[in-house]
Amino acid sequence: MMNVNFAVTAACVLGLLYFGREVLQPVVAALVLSLAIAPLIRTAGRFGLSRMSATFGALGLVVVVFAAAFSVLGANVLALTSELPRYSAEIRAKSKSLQEMTQHPLARLAPQLLEGTPATTNHETSVRPLPVEIHERASTSDAIAKAIGVVSGPLGEAFLVLVLLVFILLDRENLRDRVLRLVGQREVSRAIKGLEDAAEGVSRFFFAQLVLNVMFGVVIGIALWLIGIPHAALWGAICAALRFVPYIGALIAGAAIALFAAAVEPGWMLAAYALVLFLILELLVAHVVEPRVYGHSVGMSALAVIVSALFWGAIWGPLGLLLSTPLTLCIVVAGRYIKGLEPISILLAEAPDTNDAQRFHHRVLSGDADAILEDARAFLRKSTLARYCDKVLLPGMSLASSDLLGSQEQRLRATVAMVADTLAAGHSSSRSRRRRISMLNESIGAHLRHRREERLGRWQGSLDVPARSVILSTAMPGVREEFMSELLVLVFREARLDARSFVLKQDESNADSAPDAGQLISTAFIAYPVESELPAWTAAVTELRAALPDVPLATIRPHDSMAEELSQVAKHVDLVLQSCEEALAFVAPGRSG
Structure with missing residues (x-):
């Protein structure tokens, strides 16, 4: 019965997300933006500004910055549009050369043989009527209507998100009280803790992501300008925007830059320079800068990021891709305090909500001595063996001893003996010094004592x-x-x-x-x-x-x-x-x- 209720609930939620996306998308986008702007509002409030002044000041600053950026980008887009025929011709020429280079020799031989065949004398096959195409001349009013329709859609949605954002920021205390009222008095402490976690940790993560992506766009734009690629500011902005899309965005940005660089000059050197430069900067930011900036206080696993991007992209399209990481991150944070969302938090969080002893318990039952030793080395680099025994080894063995099935007892003894034997020889010893241990004839303690007597003598x-x-x-x-x-x-x-x-x-x-x-x-x-x-x-x-x-x-x-x-x-x-x-x-x- 419980499975049926869960399936019905999940189906209703998915249906609501898909069919109600026209209403939910602007609301969710405004909520995510409110979390991203919250640190800026708090900073403005420290200078003595009232809540309303700090809110409108932060919004005004954001709007001015975005307007200035869009004006510069608009000028670059117009300039790029005028040069598109030349770039398109270069791309077609390079595509043709690549096709000729990769084409099989026999495939190139066929057209040459066909060129030597005599032309047919049949009048019906040699003379073909030309197709007649009728082009309807578009009036000026139709062109204006189409332009208004193209512009009013995105602009209207952006204006709606901006209005919702203003009301959410100005009325956030009232909204929090309403949420607490819905939760009930019994869960009010957990709900407050969850809201504080979302307001502090998650908003800082979003704000750090925004700043980091903008800085990445600035650096890549300057680097592209230095190697001679036109409209470098436009490509820097495109890189900054696409980096909000996890994993896929960076690939699209790198491919677009390489393609445009190939269209700028006849050779391939500029495209190679641009691609190598982008890869170096992306790897540096992704593997060095981001772990230090984001930290591990809030996050999701790498698989969870990809799955969330696929899910929200399928439900909400391009906007879902942009909002996939912040949306899923909010759900992960909420799962720590809301029981119904706890399974999602366990599956998608950066680290499962298990302590070291529980992790030892799980791995010792599966006989994974390598993973246990890796965890032990990481623990012992920061602490002592005495604390490892008190916090990990002994509690983990106590959990495992109460949950043994069949041959797992023998596996437990052999694995713990191997781990203890390695720790006895020194926790920095290599894997090659370990050997498979049979525990058929002696206990773990007897094994450790006999090994010590072998090394040091009877006493x-x-x-x-x-x-x-x-x-x-x-x-x-x-x-x-x-x-x-x-x-x-x-x-x-x-x-x-x-x-x-x-x-x-x-x-x-x-x-x-x-x-x-x-x-x-x-x-x-x-x-x-x-x-x-x-x-x-x-x-x-x-x-x-x-x-x-x-x-x-x-x-x-x-x-x-x-x-x-x-x-x-x-x-x-x-x-x-x-x-x-x-x-x-x-x-x-x-x-x-």
């Missing part, structure tokens, strides 16, 4: 070290507890501390220790009892206390542990910590940031 390092310089991390036999113990060793070793692990009551070989090894230990950690029974864990802690009477004993409480167990655990240790960062701050103050 995981030299025993000829200063007294109280070793941190001991212990655990009862168990998958989760051993993994927590080994993870803590990784955290300490990443901070350049001498940390080693030990499994309590694992076998007899682990029970004997080196002489006076207890004098080397400064702090001992024992994994929180997650899988082991509390009486067995308590007995093991008691033996550890007897072996290390002067060493402080601490544990780290997992986020998903039971509260009633905490009081029993706290009686047997000196300190219960909440995270790996707290543990690192406890043993080495100042290194956990």
